[in-house]
Amino acid sequence: MANTIEEVKTTVEERNNNEKGNGYLLEVKNLKKYFPINKSVLLGAKGYVKAVDGVTFGIKRGTTMGLVGESGCGKTTIGKTILRLTDKTDGEVIFNGTSIFDLNKKNLRSIRPRIQIIFQDPYSSLSPRLPVGEIIGEAVRDNNLVPKEEFDDYITKIMLDCGLQPYHKDRYPHEFSGGQRQRICIARAIALKPDFIVCDEPVSALDVSIQAQIINLLKDLQDKYHLTYLFISHDLSVVEHISDEIGVMYLGNLVEHADKEAIFANPLHPYTKALFSAIPIPDPDVKMNRIILEGNIPSPANPPSGCKFHTRCSSCMEVCKTVVPKEIEVEKGHKVVCHLYDKGINKDK
């Protein structure tokens, strides 16, 4: 078993050495994903749901980026598009120097094990007809990641790492609790020796005590295997716990992106402020100063003009209704998309 760990570590180091470019393991450049509405043979698409509408960010190796936002703002779509599980509409996803969407099928298959995904629902993400050992080991065998004679030991090791017992191998997913299933999902991803894992709300279907275990497991594994996460969640406290950087999304756009510390200390975007004010504080004496957002999230099929948030923004200006704001780097590494921080516009005021 020691051999395998050594091997894993060496491969990770090799990969580190090979890393190219600007230090980002994964770069997302102006990514767009539109879904056609009511597509019919005769009439064509009536319109598009702009699920992801020009998102740009980068994740450094070994770090975790948290992606937060209301439901329906396009977080999951970003995750799936990064893995090329859905086609992009525009933009680029660059993983370790190679553009994912430029790969042909064969190369895509070979790169697949290095980018993994963990889904929100641990019940539907495991095939009910396969035993756990097969679920975890299937892709390992199919991709020839481990020599045949070490295969069993390798799977056992991965299972132990993920808090599963070796005798679970022959059991079926339905025999496990939600938390254990999520561990199986994590084991399936980890077993492929990935560099990058998209965690698509991995704990939101679990109850709070299990959430903590899974989060801690993910953190442990990150340390152990030098993993990079894109952690998608709508739960800010979870994101705070695990992330190094946090991106806030609203209606298909990244509205604020900064280090965890910076964003929690000084949230800039009005939406981020409203979001952060909603974090429950487990102390009844502390008075909460919540910012209540009015109205519902607008339809992504017909987003508002100018700043998409202007319909619900407490400090909305005239300019917000017409002009699309640009990304402004307020501090180093703290980017925000809001006219409030646009020096040119504020000067006019």
Added chain:
Amino acid sequence: MDNNNNSRNDNPKESGDYMKNANEHISVSTSLDDEQRVKVLSPGMLVFRRFIRNRLAIVGFFIILFMFLFSFVGGFLTPYDETEVFTYVGTMSKEYASITQNTELRYTVAEGKEYNDGAHAQFILAKNSGKKFFTYNGIEYSIIQEDEDLYIITQVTPVANVTYFRGLFGIAPMEGFEVSKVLEESVMSALEAGEEQFEIQGEVYTLTRENKDYILGKSENAALESTLIIDPAQQNLNVDFDFKYAAEKTIRDQDSGSFSANGQMFEVEEHNNISVIYQLGSNDRIPYAIISSYAMQPSSPEMFLSIDFKATVLEAIEENKGLFHFQDENGNAEYTITRINNVYTVKTETPTHLISMHESPSNKHLLGTDAHGMDVLTRLMYGGRISLSIGFIVVFLEIVIGIVLGGLAGYFGKWVDMLIMRVVDVFNCIPFLPLMIIMGSVMDSLDVQPDKRIFYLMLILGIMSWPGIARMVRGQILSLREQEFMIAAEATGIRVSRRIFKHLIPNVIPQLIVLATLGLGNIILYESTLSYFGLGVKFPFASWGNIISGVSTAYEMTNFWFVWIPAGLLILLTVLGFNFVGDGLRDAFDPKMKR
């Protein structure tokens, strides 16, 4: 590593390490997670375990097992054949002879004379209008009524032209004829007396006036018209005009009991309008013919009725007896006479090979015999073979078509899906029973062999029933394709073939097996229904449906229960068995099921 352990120990409940550490120290474990206590079962074993725990499913399974043994092994064990007809020798009232009372005049032609049906018709016309003469085919005939319903038809041949004018007499013979002196004198005396007919030397001559002259004609017997029928004792006996004339004269005159004809002596014995003619030999008399107004015909041409029998029958008819006895070389037998208009039928109990129809259950035939005299139990066994084979082959066919088309539709989607699903819609719109009835009658009119017909039936049933399977497969694949585990499988980068065969198909198979098992019962029902209507499996092949259709009347239904109740029970049990097993399999395949 230390770090890891610490973090796990924060959550000992979920973490296995904690328990593992504990187990290292405590040899006897009470933990539910104990490896020793939890048996690991293969997927097949799990399904099997759940299946055998289902009592109803086991009952169904044994029913089906029994049906298979009954049909496929039973056919070898039974001593009889599928289409073996059982017979027995028994007596049966069979037609022996038929007798027609004759009221029409029938003719007998004299030797060397022309007289046929046309002349006979002319005679009837002439007789009915009271004429004495008629002409047919250029020959002149004259009618002489000898008795009631006895006419002698004579034919006149011109012999000479006779001139007789104021005492002057001249005679000129025709070519080929000679006129003797005696004849000449007789003509003259007849002319003087004004007679038109005279007899000389046993021959009758006629004088026919033509203008001023007369034509002398020689009159000869041409035929005899009578209602009496002469039935000779033997086929080769001579019953010619002379014999008949003499015999009839004798019978009608009733004055003498004997006559001679053709140089032989005969004697007539009359009783009740039936006359038996005996040929008189030197010491004895032999029955020669029977004369009556009845025509008797034996029921088969090989049979020959003796004159004694005929006489007895006719006597019985005359006396209006419905029943008589007759002693022959086979012994005394009883005969019955039934009358319809002028036709009498003589029936007698004849020993015959009879088909054992609707024989009640016995040791020889445990479930009796059917309307064809075949062993019901044996036919049930062979019928089971056909019914079950049809079920399996049709289900196999529909599953193959259903998987291929449903799989294509589900996997490729878009226009392929659109096209296949519309085809499915069209198939669902076709009314099943009318189509089968039409197909059945088409096959009837094309005279399709019964054995080929079974295959066509399978083909049609298979083609008609795949849409349900295709729909199910397509739906399953569509929903599975969007399942997260399929997306996760795609993300892990495994081969497409593996994705299809390891993830997609195993998730469809259980529903497929369940559908197929339940479908089997349905197909067997369909087959029975069609065979019952005479559209499916045809006689002589047995199927459970057409065994039941052999019973079509209320009488048969109430009296021959052993023909249709067992077949009905077999269908019922088989379908029930397949449904039980199908339900059991569905429950067994569903791992989420809780009992």
